[in-house]
Amino acid sequence: MKLLVKKLSIIKQLKIIKSHQEYSKFLHILPCRTIVVTMKGLYFQQNSPGEEISFVFQERENLPDIKDNYVKLQVKACALSWINIKLLSEMKLEKEFFPVGREIAGVVLEVGNKVSFFHPDDEVVGILPLDSEESGLCEIVRIHEHYLVHKPEKVTWTEAAGVIRDGIRSYTALHFLSHLSPGKSVLIMDGASTFGTIAIQLAHHRGAKVISTAYSLEDKEYLERLRPAIGVKQSLVVRVIDLSNGKDDVTENCLEETGGIGVDIILDAGVRLYSKNDEPALNLQLLPHKHDIITLLGVGGHWITTEENLQVRILKDVMEKLSTGVFRPLLDEPVPPYDAKVSMEIVQKNQARKKQVIQF
Numbered sequence: 001m002k003l004l005v006k007k008l009s010i011i012k013q014l015k016i017i018k019s020h021q022e023y024s025k026f027l028h029i030l031p032c033r034t035i036v037v038t039m040k041g042l043y044f045q046q047n048s049p050g051e052e053i054s055f056v057f058q059e060r061e062n063l064p065d066i067k068d069n070y071v072k073l074q075v076k077a078c079a080l081s082w083i084n085i086k087l088l089s090e091m092k093l094e095k096e097f098f099p100v101g102r103e104i105a106g107v108v109l110e111v112g113n114k115v116s117f118f119h120p121d122d123e124v125v126g127i128l129p130l131d132s133e134e135s136g137l138c139e140i141v142r143i144h145e146h147y148l149v150h151k152p153e154k155v156t157w158t159e160a161a162g163v164i165r166d167g168i169r170s171y172t173a174l175h176f177l178s179h180l181s182p183g184k185s186v187l188i189m190d191g192a193s194t195f196g197t198i199a200i201q202l203a204h205h206r207g208a209k210v211i212s213t214a215y216s217l218e219d220k221e222y223l224e225r226l227r228p229a230i231g232v233k234q235s236l237v238v239r240v241i242d243l244s245n246g247k248d249d250v251t252e253n254c255l256e257e258t259g260g261i262g263v264d265i266i267l268d269a270g271v272r273l274y275s276k277n278d279e280p281a282l283n284l285q286l287l288p289h290k291h292d293i294i295t296l297l298g299v300g301g302h303w304i305t306t307e308e309n310l311q312v313r314i315l316k317d318v319m320e321k322l323s324t325g326v327f328r329p330l331l332d333e334p335v336p337p338y339d340a341k342v343s344m345e346i347v348q349k350n351q352a353r354k355k356q357v358i359q360f
Contacts, residue, residue, distance in 0.1 A: 041135030043097040072110040077157035078136035079103040080356040101136030102128040105160040123151040125160040149315040152323035162355040163329040167318030170199040178302035182207030190269035192219035229325030262298030334359035
């Protein structure tokens, strides 16, 4: 009888608990025991150099205690990007299982005692660093606050996760490496890629004259239809060079468009180092030769091979431009978590034209 009364009392108290803080205080009156919760994350495995990598779901136990500048995050969306195996090897980050999914958006659940920028229930977006043990394809992750920024309210989870990496790469290439300014001419190779789409929008937003290449008729039509979400609804690209038919020449088109002086900035999507006959893959034959790139450059021009760079101030501005409509990412339909393995295999084979984002 006493036990029944005690249980009824606890149930009565549970009914009046309204907040997470009250619930946490209430837990102190209940008997405590350690509960181990396992969650699954997506990882890739490569048994030997040169072997095709495989993707597997692995279970992981509870996160370490959230302290100092770390944040516990409930993942709402995670974008998938091609994994640079060679870069990981050069950075000595090779391991049996390497986490997949770095571009994430989600809700803050808990913050460490030194966290100053975020609070529980904040909506955020960011990138897990290369040396992180966390898989973004896990429901709960632990991440340092310096890799996060607030997500604008009007931006969806999939948009935030889907634009952040390409936005950072575009900013790094156009602002920090080539010092883009109004009136300059920019050649963006493979403009219909997820990176190219954001780079075109950023260059146009800054007043540049944008030329781009397309590797298929579908890509060409997409680029010709591309219009800004804000401002004058004019085409973002002044000339689209269709390389799929083998008739259009990049050098001739660019020199014609610039009056023979060459372009100020080139963002490549890969180049050929040898002649077409010596290139092993057909897709490489569509790329310009390195000598063509040099010929295209005007006096004092910049040739940028894009690379990643994590900087919080860029993250914030990328999110602002997504919120105001300057950026519109090229996203595929959201993918459920159980299809993440298949989607990542497609991404790794470079078969996905649109950004793949897993939505929880």
